[in-house]
Amino acid sequence: MKGNYGKILKIDLNQRKFFVESLDTMIYEKYIGGKGLGTYLLLKENPEGVEPLSKDNNLIIAIGPAIGISTWGANRFATFTKSPLTGFYSESYAGGKAFLNIAKTGYDAIIIKGEMKNWGYMVISDKGVEFKEDNSLVGKDAFETEKILEERYSQFKASAITIGVAGEKLVKFAYVNNDFGRSLGRTGVGAVLGSKKLKGIVFYGNQKKEIYSEDLLKEFNRELLQRGKVHPVFQAYRKYGTSLTVGFTTKFNAFPSRYWQDGTVPFVDKINGEALLNELEVKPESCGYCFIACTRKSKVKYGKYKGLKVDGPEYETINAFGGISFVDNYNDIAYLNDLCDKLGIDTITAGNLVGFAIEAYKRGKIDFKIDYGETERIAELLYKIANREGVGDILAEGVKKASEELGLTDMAIHVKGLEPPGYDPRVLKGMGLAFGVSDRGACHLRTTFYKPELAGIIPPEQIKDKAKLLIEYEDRLTIYDTFILCRFFRDIIYYDELNKILKSITGIDYSEKEFREIAKKITDMAREFNLREGMKQPEDDMLPEHFFNNPFDKNSLTKEEYLQLLKDYYDLKGWKVF
Numbered sequence: 001m002k003g004n005y006g007k008i009l010k011i012d013l014n015q016r017k018f019f020v021e022s023l024d025t026m027i028y029e030k031y032i033g034g035k036g037l038g039t040y041l042l043l044k045e046n047p048e049g050v051e052p053l054s055k056d057n058n059l060i061i062a063i064g065p066a067i068g069i070s071t072w073g074a075n076r077f078a079t080f081t082k083s084p085l086t087g088f089y090s091e092s093y094a095g096g097k098a099f100l101n102i103a104k105t106g107y108d109a110i111i112i113k114g115e116m117k118n119w120g121y122m123v124i125s126d127k128g129v130e131f132k133e134d135n136s137l138v139g140k141d142a143f144e145t146e147k148i149l150e151e152r153y154s155q156f157k158a159s160a161i162t163i164g165v166a167g168e169k170l171v172k173f174a175y176v177n178n179d180f181g182r183s184l185g186r187t188g189v190g191a192v193l194g195s196k197k198l199k200g201i202v203f204y205g206n207q208k209k210e211i212y213s214e215d216l217l218k219e220f221n222r223e224l225l226q227r228g229k230v231h232p233v234f235q236a237y238r239k240y241g242t243s244l245t246v247g248f249t250t251k252f253n254a255f256p257s258r259y260w261q262d263g264t265v266p267f268v269d270k271i272n273g274e275a276l277l278n279e280l281e282v283k284p285e286s287c288g289y290c291f292i293a294c295t296r297k298s299k300v301k302y303g304k305y306k307g308l309k310v311d312g313p314e315y316e317t318i319n320a321f322g323g324i325s326f327v328d329n330y331n332d333i334a335y336l337n338d339l340c341d342k343l344g345i346d347t348i349t350a351g352n353l354v355g356f357a358i359e360a361y362k363r364g365k366i367d368f369k370i371d372y373g374e375t376e377r378i379a380e381l382l383y384k385i386a387n388r389e390g391v392g393d394i395l396a397e398g399v400k401k402a403s404e405e406l407g408l409t410d411m412a413i414h415v416k417g418l419e420p421p422g423y424d425p426r427v428l429k430g431m432g433l434a435f436g437v438s439d440r441g442a443c444h445l446r447t448t449f450y451k452p453e454l455a456g457i458i459p460p461e462q463i464k465d466k467a468k469l470l471i472e473y474e475d476r477l478t479i480y481d482t483f484i485l486c487r488f489f490r491d492i493i494y495y496d497e498l499n500k501i502l503k504s505i506t507g508i509d510y511s512e513k514e515f516r517e518i519a520k521k522i523t524d525m526a527r528e529f530n531l532r533e534g535m536k537q538p539e540d541d542m543l544p545e546h547f548f549n550n551p552f553d554k555n556s557l558t559k560e561e562y563l564q565l566l567k568d569y570y571d572l573k574g575w576k577v578f
Contacts, residue, residue, distance in 0.1 A: 005033075005065065005209075005506075008041070009107040011122070011129055013114035013196055014055065018129040020107075028108075029508065032518060034064035035091060035481035037109055038080035039525045042089075045111055048532055052084035052188075053170055053195040055115040061102065062110075064484040065505050068103025068209055071217065072224050073489035074501075075287040077102050078481065083187040084195075085172040085349070085398045086417035088530045088540075089439045090187040093484065094161075095287045095295075096179030098203060101159040106207030116197035119168075121149060125156070126205035137199040138168060141342035142177035149200050158204035164344025166386040167194035171396040173349040177341065181311030185346045187418065187440055188398075209505070216504035224492060228291050233491050237294040238284055240273035242315035245422075247272050248454045249319075253552060254427040256420075257323040258372055259355030260413050263424050263552055267328040271318055279330040292488055298334060305335045313337045316444075319422030320351020325358075326372035339379055343386040352419035353385065353395045354378050356402070356412065365406045366391045413544050416441035416535070426547050426556040428453045430466050433565040436541040439526035447473045448487055463561050467568035475519035482522070520573070527575070537577050538566055 005028055011018045031040050038060050050057045059081045066074035077099040083090035102110075106126045120133040137145055142164035149160035159178060167174040167190035174190030175183045184190070193201075211217060228234055236244055246268065249255040253263035269275060276282060281299040286292065300308040313321075313333050321327045321336045340347045360366045368384075368391045370377045384392025394402050399419050403412030413420060418441025425432025430449045435442040444450060449470050453460040458469055479498055480487065493501075495512035503509050510518075531537070548559040567578045 005108055007107050009105070009110045009124070009129070011110065011112045013112065013116050013131070013198075015114070016131045023108075028065070028506075030518070031522060032065065032479070032482035032502070033108060034062055034067075034078055034484040035080075035478060036518065036522045037064075037482070038062040038078055038091065039089075039522055039529070041109055041111060042080045042082075043525055043529050043532075045113075046082060049534075050082060052082045052087065053191060055196070056113065057082050057192060057195070059112045059189070059192050059196070060109055061112070063099065063103055063108060064482050065209075066483040066485065066501055067099055069211060069217070069505060070221065070289060071501055071505075072221055072228070072289055072291065073485040073493065074483060075099055075289045075486060076484045078484055079176070079184050079189050081189060081192050082533065083417075083440065084170070084191045085188040086400075086441050088416055088441065088533055088535055089526050090189065090192075091440055091481075091526075092176075092184040092186050092189050093445075093481070094176070094178060094182050094184045095486065096182030097288065098159040098161050098178040100288060101157075101203040101205065103209070104205035104207050105203055106205060112196065112198075115195065119197045119199060121160075121198060121200040121202065123153065123158075123202040125203070126207045134199070139165060140199075141165065142167075142344045143180050143342055145200050146177060146180060149202050153202050153204060156204035158202050160200050160202045162200035162344075163190040163193050163198075164342055164386070166344040166396075167191055168199070169386065169388045169396070170194050171345060171386060171388065172398045172401075173346045174344050175346050177344060179311075181341050183341070183346075186348065186443070188346075190344050211505055212507040213504045216500065220497070220500045220504060224497070225291055227492055231492060234292050234488075237292050237488060240276065241284070241294045241296040241312075243273040243276045243296070243313070243318060245315040245450075246318060249423060249450075252427050252454065252460065254424040254460075255319060255323050256422055256424050258326055259324055259352070259359050260424070260546060261550075263427060265323055265326065265328070270329055271322040271333065276313075276330060280334065287486070290486065294488055300331050300334055303331045305331050308334060308338060310334045310338045311341070316421050317347040317351070320347050321354075321378070323422060324351045324355040325378055327375055327378070328373060332375040336375065336378060336382070339382055343382060345382070345386055348421050349398065349419045350382060350385070352413065353399055353402070354381060356399050356408075357381060357391070357395060359411055360406055360408055363408065365408060366394075411546065413546060414442060415543065416540050418442045423450045424552075425543060426552050428460050429463065429557045429561065429565065430458065430460070430470055432543055432547070432557050432562055433467060433470055433569060436543055436562070436566060437569055439523065439530060445477075445487060447477060448490060449473055451490070461555050463564055467565055467572055470569065471572055474523065475516045478519040478522050479515050482518070523573070537575070538570075541566060
């Protein structure tokens with residue numbers, strides 16, 4: 001295996017010490033990097049049954065072999081830990097700019113254990129680790145903290161990842177920010193950072209990876225760019241970003257609204273892709289090593305939030321507030337998006353909790369008066385959650401625990417404690433299976449199976465052979481997460497392209513069969529971690545009864561259909577459950 005791989009940085013915050021460990025190259029050949037390496041280290045290093053917010057829960061930051069090298073789509077980093085929201089496996093990925101400076105430190109993974117004595121931050125570089133106490137950062141939002149830290153280390157052109165007040169208060173779905181709005185959004189990584197009294201981490205360095213064949217990599221990049229420039233999907237993303245998905249899901253009645261009661265909204269023309277371009281001042285932008293430019297840099301043009309700038313809104317945030325919370329315009333959605341970013345909370349979970357709170361108020365279970373579409377009341381509730389004030393303290397635990405405390409488990413929408421993103425499984429039945437079997441809980445990104453269902457590759461209502469196709473998507477995207485590649489390259493990077501990338505960088509030559517064998521090992525490891533931490537199967541892979549008890553029509557997903565999908569999936573994975 002070619003390249004300067006194998007360096008793992010281990011940090012002990014209790015002792016304020018660090019050391020570098022070398023891994024055998026066989027580990028990389030077996031798991032590649034990114035998700036493979038992170039999951040291997042999590043299973044190996046994390047104590048069984050550890051409390052997620054205790055000092056003994058490790059936070060692992062990982063990159064893949066393509067990160068830090070000029071490779072199209074290789075512009076992300078990942079974290080792995082035990083989730084404070086679910087109590088199970090946590091993985092989260094972020095774009096932005098921090099990935100490049102993390103790569104320049106020269107480490108393939110960074111393992112952080114323990115906790116700081118007092119609030120502060122760390123500086124990680126190719127020269128080592130500095131531990132900095134700084135109580136002045138406490139109470140500042142995620143963006144303010146990033147600005148302060150990056151200015152403080154501007155001579156190194158450093159990047160910082162940061163948390164907001166929600167992370168400080170150990171809100172179970174707090175996120176980690178970088179690049180002013182690009183986030184490790186799901187599963188509560190920000191709370192883990194907060195439990196370690198780390199307001200942020202600064203990265204910089206000068207390390208460069210060795211490449212097996214620069215000529216081969218340049219040839220691949222040139223070919224991919226030529227194909228990508230004319231690809232119709234990429235052209236649509238350049239124009240609308242992920243907001244284009246609103247049109248697809250509402251067409252199928254799969255756009256969750258009013259806390260999963262409906263599959264569309266009457267004001268769809270106010271929150272779809274065209275409305276985004278009309279209502280906000282939008283500038284397309286690309287991440288590093290990307291020609292798609294799906295990112296929206298948006299500015300509110302009029303009204304009370306005039307001048308507000310936001311990274312997005314992305315589809316999931318549009319659905320969380322424009323669908324589940326029923327907010328009918330982009331100005332208010334942008335405002336709520338920005339508020340969540342600065343407070344440091346995941347918009348998907350936040351929007352779900354708003355919808356849950358509205359229904360809880362209607363049932364007389366909470367005294368915070370709130371209704372659908374009430375932007376200012378929604379904002380007030382988000383402040384209360386982030387600061388753990390009043391009913392916000394209950395909701396800060398996530399919908400699973402909040403529903404248990406309020407006696408509303410019958411209406412709580414989650415899988416393994418993670419609230420779902422904006423694809424209704426009553427219509428998109430494969431997405432229902434994706435929500436159920438995802439190792440981190442209800443998730444759209446492990447398979448992005450909305451893609452084949454919305455695009456007509458497989459009918460949404462079909463059950464036969466659906467689990468087989470889902471595993472094909474899961475395997476390829478698991479390999480994406482070992483490199484680490486952006487999901488939106490899924491339409492032009494298949495196994496031949498993955499082989500070209502890995503071979504040009506490391507010299508390793510894998511076939512599709514070998515890649516898929518590696519993917520299975522990784523998903524098996526994640527499942528092993530969850531079973532070790534108390535997950536029950538098939539119980540914890542089930543969807544909420546709400547979806548079976550409240551069908552949209554005669555074609556809605558039934559429990560019998562879902563159990564068949566689950567059995568097919570288990571059988572194909574070789575997991576003997578049924």
